[in-house]
Amino acid sequence: MLKKCRACNSIDLFLSQVINNIPLNIWPQKNIKQNNYKKIEIYICKTCGQIQIQKLQNILLNKIYTGNTYNFDNKNQIIYRLKSLKKVYNFKNKKLLDIGGGTNPFLKYVDEGKKWISDFKINNNLKNNNTKFIKGDFLNKKININFDFVFLFHTLEHFENTSFYLKKIHRLLNKEGRLIIEVPNANYDLKKNPYYIFFHMHITIYKYENLINFLSLMGFKKDKVFSKKEVLFLSFKKTNLKEKSNYKKLFLSSKKFIKNVFSSISYIDKFFFKNNSNNIAIFGAGGSTNLFLANSKILKNKIKYIIDSDKKKENLYLFNNKIRIKKISTHILDNIENLIILNESHIAHIPKKYRKKIINIVDIINGK
Numbered sequence: 001m002l003k004k005c006r007a008c009n010s011i012d013l014f015l016s017q018v019i020n021n022i023p024l025n026i027w028p029q030k031n032i033k034q035n036n037y038k039k040i041e042i043y044i045c046k047t048c049g050q051i052q053i054q055k056l057q058n059i060l061l062n063k064i065y066t067g068n069t070y071n072f073d074n075k076n077q078i079i080y081r082l083k084s085l086k087k088v089y090n091f092k093n094k095k096l097l098d099i100g101g102g103t104n105p106f107l108k109y110v111d112e113g114k115k116w117i118s119d120f121k122i123n124n125n126l127k128n129n130n131t132k133f134i135k136g137d138f139l140n141k142k143i144n145i146n147f148d149f150v151f152l153f154h155t156l157e158h159f160e161n162t163s164f165y166l167k168k169i170h171r172l173l174n175k176e177g178r179l180i181i182e183v184p185n186a187n188y189d190l191k192k193n194p195y196y197i198f199f200h201m202h203i204t205i206y207k208y209e210n211l212i213n214f215l216s217l218m219g220f221k222k223d224k225v226f227s228k229k230e231v232l233f234l235s236f237k238k239t240n241l242k243e244k245s246n247y248k249k250l251f252l253s254s255k256k257f258i259k260n261v262f263s264s265i266s267y268i269d270k271f272f273f274k275n276n277s278n279n280i281a282i283f284g285a286g287g288s289t290n291l292f293l294a295n296s297k298i299l300k301n302k303i304k305y306i307i308d309s310d311k312k313k314e315n316l317y318l319f320n321n322k323i324r325i326k327k328i329s330t331h332i333l334d335n336i337e338n339l340i341i342l343n344e345s346h347i348a349h350i351p352k353k354y355r356k357k358i359i360n361i362v363d364i365i366n367g368k
Helices: 058-064 075-086 162-172 186-192 208-217 247-274 287-294 330-334 344-349 352-357 361-365
Strands: 013-023 037-045 051-053 095-099 114-119 131-135 147-153 173-184 220-228 231-238 280-283 303-308 323-327 338-341 358-360
Touching: 013 247, 013 287, 037 247, 051 247, 075 220, 075 231, 095 162, 147 162, 162 173, 162 208, 173 186, 173 208, 173 220, 186 247, 186 361, 208 220, 208 231, 208 247, 247 361, 280 287, 338 344, 338 352, 344 358, 352 358, 358 361
Parallel strands: 095 114, 095 147, 114 131, 147 173, 280 303, 280 338, 303 323, 338 358
Antiparallel strands: 013 037, 037 051, 173 231, 220 231
């Protein structure tokens, strides 16, 4: 249940949808016997239009963040962020704070300024990186420093008390400081992987207009837009003026968005209902695959194999421990009728002679 909006603290919430049996931890796991699938309640705030899921109890949070979580140190992505920001901002002699960067830090690649990282856990290999640490819950820590830049890379969507975090950041940010945010773009996911929008790790869902509105409520104004594709990557500056938004329009837009998400998921199931194949494999043993299968009513008895080229995932399990992950092999490819891919880049992993068996889910979503 959700008693108040994380963005504006309103208690006027609309329960839009309930999804049953979504995995708490979406990543490949060892063969664990207990069922860690729980429902998701999807709410829309009638006051500000923000989409969010129910408040999760601590016992569930512990299960979500237990085991493999696959926090990749994606150097190329971080370098792209850094180059984009350096075209606009100068970090020399500035005070920089990365909230949530204890595992996959942006500041590891920044060689200028004075650096702080705030997180519950800090990797040991970061402690010789000329960086100071604020270990624990940022919200509860007494901090007497004012920062020039605060970074939230794929952190905001995980916060429970979102408005309180943003108010504290607003207070700690210098007058000319900038807040840098990157979150998943829900509108992009709607077109590419709608089944990856609602799960227990991401408790607030951001479309572009909702993000801008929320930051405005918290006293921030959009400064620069770096990306509106797969992610929303923007910078914000402090302001004392709160722009008026059409909240009814935002609410109706969010309501339509949720309807479109489940229409797309249903459309995928209709495709496989008409497909007579009962001997199907899926390539890619990650969170997307787990959520794709959890959201399908049709594929539960059709998927025989989950295959992956990552050796670290071999012999782990997905889909409620029902399917063991196997390495890609000609034996499997010879003995299946179809091979599902969720990402077009996965085609390159499949030998050319087997590519006629591929079903590209993005093509189905877009009606190709």
